[in-house]
Amino acid sequence: MNIDLQELQQLAAVQPRLDLYGGIHKALRAFMADTLLALGRVDVEDAPALAAATRQVVDLMDLCVSHLRHENEFLHTAIEARAPGASSAIAHDHGDHERHTAQLRAAALALREASDALRPALCQALYRELAVFVADNLRHMHVEETAHNAVLWARYTDAELAQIHDALLATIPPAEMAVVARWMLPYLNPAERLGMLREAGSKMPQPAFHAMLEGVRPHLATKDWAQLARGLGLPPVPGLAGV
Structure with a gap:
């Protein structure tokens, strides 16, 4: 091509x-x-x-x-x-x-x-x-x-x-959404990831949103997590996404 x-x-x-x-x-x-x-x-x-x-x-x-x-x-x-x-x-x-x-x-x-x-x-x-x-x-x-x-x-x-x-x-049940988040968010580029999570954070209940973040964090490199946390206004220290 x-x-x-x-x-x-x-x-x-x-x-x-x-x-x-x-x-x-x-x-x-x-x-x-x-x-x-x-x-x-x-x-x-x-x-x-x-x-x-x-x-x-x-x-x-x-x-x-x-x-x-x-x-x-x-x-x-x-x-x-x-x-x-x-x-x-x-x-x-x-x-x-x-x-x-x-x-x-x-x-x-x-x-x-x-x-x-x-x-x-x-x-x-x-x-x-x-x-x-x-x-x-x-x-x-x-x-x-x-x-x-x-x-x-x-x-x-x-x-x-x-x-x-x-x-x-x-229409997507929570269990399926968790699977999608696990395979989607780590493989988006930083701008896509931040944009998607900002939108999700504005629509989802906060406990569910932070649970999503904690589920994805282990699959992100330290640099990527820190960049995402800064963009979301969260502490970049692992484990503190829900603070």
Whole structure:
């Protein structure tokens, strides 16, 4: 792929639009990459390590299914309301991905319960199939971030997109939100992380907000935590986010 520097300069001069895909897709990319690496290096003779790796595969599949359903209900509905047919190709992908997640989830559970003799082969097969799933999702997310965003930005104001985003967030249970925060916030850039947490802090009950911060802090480098704490007006000392 050729990168057109002049086009990039033109895009940089445009006021950024609200991106409903950007944050969650960073979370999914991080979760997928970490899970693939964890499965690839796991010692199948170490039962606790294998249990942790297969649990991570299952957790990833559960989040992917939930994410697909959120997109179908909120983003595809918004796209189809003002650009009928524009989400059809990706909707087909979603059906394939949901079937693939079910297969990978079942394979992870089977690996956990397999005999010692079968574990190496089953683990290798799951690793390879997960790699295909990750590759397909990376391509899929690129289409959403480019083609789907173009449709949304041409037909909705940022205020309208924010309403869609808030309605989607309101349907996510706390346990799922904790998983999303764990994989999203450490992998945003500092400006994105601060902006997202400032918004969350203005909307969430303070105990829940500080619990989110404490859940994410161990996954941030010391420098990143200190920078975030300063931006939020919190003590940068670990463990004092709730003070």
